[in-house]
Amino acid sequence: MKRVTAQSMRDAFGVESASHMRYLIFSGKAAAEQFPNVARLFRALAASGKARATRHYEQASRLLGEYCVNFSTPFFLERTMDNITKAWEACKDAAEEFYPACTAVARSQNELHAAKEFEWFAQVEKNHSDMLRTVLGFIEHAAEEPKIGDLRVCDICGLVIEGKPPEDCPVCEAKSSFLISVE
Numbered sequence: 001m002k003r004v005t006a007q008s009m010r011d012a013f014g015v016e017s018a019s020h021m022r023y024l025i026f027s028g029k030a031a032a033e034q035f036p037n038v039a040r041l042f043r044a045l046a047a048s049g050k051a052r053a054t055r056h057y058e059q060a061s062r063l064l065g066e067y068c069v070n071f072s073t074p075f076f077l078e079r080t081m082d083n084i085t086k087a088w089e090a091c092k093d094a095a096e097e098f099y100p101a102c103t104a105v106a107r108s109q110n111e112l113h114a115a116k117e118f119e120w121f122a123q124v125e126k127n128h129s130d131m132l133r134t135v136l137g138f139i140e141h142a143a144e145e146p147k148i149g150d151l152r153v154c155d156i157c158g159l160v161i162e163g164k165p166p167e168d169c170p171v172c173e174a175k176s177s178f179l180i181s182v183e
């Protein structure tokens with residue numbers, strides 16, 4: 001893998017690792033505030049970050065050496081409504097800027113496998129930002145959390161899927177055995 005694409009991979013590992021932990025912390029806060037469905041959604045988003053961080057790590061580990069991982073992440077912990085807003089903004093940024101930029105770099109270096117995966121992750125982040133925007137809108141109007149169906153996370157691309165599971169992941173086409181239930 002070319003050097004600059006590999007650096008994008010390491011940056012993405014840092015971003016997703018931090019997201020994994022931040023969403024677990026947000027989940028604990030939501031549970032404490034009696035938002036069990038939102039707490040479960042944050043656990044699903046945490047699992048998504050873990051799946052993608054793992055994938056980035058595996059790819060980056062093919063290049064030997066020790067590297068500093070640079071990434072920016074918000075250190076933010078407020079009421080659950082504000083945490084959802086912050087998560088929505090982070091997913092939107094990842095969908096519209098971070099992963100498209102990673103994709104463009106990989107494509108310009110003819111790293112087509114990496115480019116395809118970065119494209120998946122942009123789609124996944126778009127899906128998550130839409131989901132969080134819907135939850136925010138519901139709470140703003142109803143002053144209570146919405147019902148959220150069964151949640152599964154694709155262990156390949158990290159897509160969070162609500163309700164009846166599809167035959168294959170709609171983003172990466174992984175078989176349903178890769179769709180992991182979130183309790």
Ligand SMILES: [Fe+2]
Binds near residue numbers: 156169172174
């Ligand atoms: Fe997937």
